[in-house]
Amino acid sequence: MAELVSFIIFFLGLYALVVKRSVIKSIIALVLMETAVILYFVSGGFEEGKLPPISDALPEQMVDPLPQALMITAIVIGISSTAVALAMYSQLHRKYGTDDWKKLMKIRLEEDA
Amino acid sequence: MSELVGNVLMGVALVFMTCGVYGIFRFRHFYLRILISSKVDTVGFITLTAGIMVKSGLNFFTLKVLIIVVFFVLTNPLATHSIARSAYKSQYPLPEDDV
């Protein structure tokens, strides 16, 4: 179930990344896709009835700690990449005054010509 | 005995919170909704955690739950206040007499 939902959220993000014309929607779509990947890894390491990997549980009862440790890294990198994207968006908007990929492309082409 | 008292407290808390959520949908105006949230929800939280504390007895767990309750009672009205203040500062109209 969780794997299915993570696929659905990933493809929703991909759809928004391709279709939506607003820059901020593209950044939101990136955040959604990243969340979906983390969701997939976490649900892959889990089985029904397992406990958190802290030593008051027996070793056989614990979930797999490896995906969790890797995904903490992924969350930190996610916030920094989101911040860079937002900074670029902010400068873009200040310079060209629009939030639309197509209008931005048009303005850039006119500038080059 | 403490099991029964805890269960009763938890059930009462559920009734409170269900009333709160019903009020969120029933009232037509924003300031009335926010009144519901600031009162009913805090009471529900205190009652539910009181149920948990009664059921688990005197130990470290109860102390931690108590810390959470103190923190929540300090911050939840504050959060509600800041929402209402933000709405009021942005010229959200005050309600008429009909409710």
Added chain:
Amino acid sequence: MIFEQVILWVLAILAVALTLRAVLGPTPWDRILGFNLLSAKIVMIIAICAFILKKSYLLDVALIYSLFSFVGTVIIARFVEKRD
């Protein structure tokens, strides 16, 4: 433990109802209100879950949730505000 499971389900359904309020809410402040109440419900869900599993370290998570719901609510309320 069946009673706690029932409480967990009811709290989850209340949380979904508040999500509906946040999605439907006509103004941004209704949505922030939904966010605030939802995070309170989620703190309760974590407390019940910690009680069922008898793990006191899950209450740390609940405390951080209540702290960060407060911070998040204040931040969103401040930035949605339109002052003149």
Added chain:
Amino acid sequence: MPVTIVFLLAMVVLAVASIQVRKAEIAVIYLGIFSLFNAIFYLFYSAPDLSLAEAVIGSALATALFLVAIKGYTLRRTQIKSEYRSPKMRLALFGELFWGVVFLTIGFIVISFYFGTVQDVGKPAWYHYVRSFISDTGARNAVTAIYLNYRVFDTLFEALLLLVGILATAYFLEWPEGKEPEEEIATKPDSEIVARISGLLYPFILLYGFYIIVNGHLTPGGGFQGGAILASVFIIRYFAQRRLGINIFILQRLEKSFFLGIIALSMLLLLPEFMNSDFKVFHLVLMNILIGFKVCCGLAILFFCFIFQQTKVEDTKGRSERG
């Protein structure tokens, strides 16, 4: 537990809503609620460390960054509505529908491939880590044991990436050279009640952040989560205080020196005769403290970069309206 189905459904609904809603602010609020559900889902899937990180990042910090970045840039609603009625926009809506069908098809094909070919390969790494992490590393939390001992190079590169991300953000936001930024950030204080009570709350939040950092090898939490809690103190300060006595350059230098400290300390793992069982636990605690301080500095710099940018935008707007 079966309750998680409810959370998953709410997550899908919120993802669709945050993609389809027109105003960017509202999409960001939906994203915050989405990450709350996400974090509670991680908790039910036995990942409390991840749940902490997601709650700290998603519901407060990422939301704050988004809102500061789009503040003042949002289009007026009426303008968008009239745009939606034109025939050109109808064509665009038809295109959206077409691409939606295409992506649904691709997703369906991928899912059918996945569920057709998935096979169980066993979990040798799980068996090894879970059996021997206490005797190998001295940590009681297996996740901390992995990211501070077994796979410490991952953590090093993660810290490096955070540093690079912060430098890139400061570069893109054109941090002014040579000026003292603390003079530039003038805060607009919130109501008196919020200021007073958050003044009361500071010491407890600081204490709690240190507790999460120092106890990272025993309970869920660790350097990153505790550092984010410490950074939230800065954020609350911005909302409560009239004057910010913060110098961003000092924060940046501190972050870089903490990063050097993390590298130097993790190199000690290459000297096996040095790492007896007492020193291992001390090493874990020291690493967590350094990572916590580094992340605290980094997230505070990120937040204040955006705040500074926003005040600059408002200043130029006001000047152009006046003149």
